[in-house]
Amino acid sequence: xxxxxxxxxxxxxxxxxxxxxxxxxxxxxxxxxxxxxxxxxxxxxxxxxxxxxxxxxxxxxxxxxxxxxxxxxxxxxxxxxxxxxxxxxxxxxxxxxxxxxxxxxxxxxxxxxxxxxxxxxxxxxxxxxxxxxxxxxxxxxxxxxxxxxxxxxxxxxxxxxxxxx
Numbered sequence: 790x791x792x793x794x795x796x797x798x799x800x801x802x803x804x805x806x807x808x809x810x811x812x813x814x815x816x817x818x819x820x821x822x823x824x825x826x827x828x829x830x831x832x833x834x835x836x837x838x839x840x841x842x843x844x845x846x847x848x849x850x851x852x853x854x855x856x857x858x859x860x861x862x863x864x865x866x867x868x869x870x871x872x873x874x875x876x877x878x879x880x881x882x883x884x885x886x887x888x889x890x891x892x893x894x895x896x897x898x899x900x901x902x903x904x905x906x907x908x909x910x911x912x913x914x915x916x917x918x919x920x921x922x923x924x925x926x927x928x929x930x931x932x933x934x935x936x937x938x939x940x941x942x943x944x945x946x947x948x949x950x951x952x953x954x
Contacts, residue, residue: 806841
């Protein structure tokens, strides 16, 4: 939460600093009358505005670097989780004694493909796919696709909790 406030404050400072320079340019270009100000104070204001913009750029670069680092870390974790999920699938398929055809059908079903789509991909009839999915559900001890997927989600959550402890 404090990081958001820091970013918001820096954004406001940068807006004021940029506004000062834009105002200064417009006054000069349009020849607008302005109240005289001590040149030393004016120079200090310019230096402050320039430093505000420079500080904002530096902070933005640091924030971008941190964001890119976080993104890379999360992508790495996603790859690990994806690999863990595939290992979990393969282990479960082996424990249930699925045939190679049933493994394919189970994987497609878990990915969310319909019976018709699975049949088209595997060049088989929908009846064959239905028979294979029923065999998968029976071997896994579930009654349908949602329960089948739930088995894997539960296992991943349990593994994630164990790893966090």
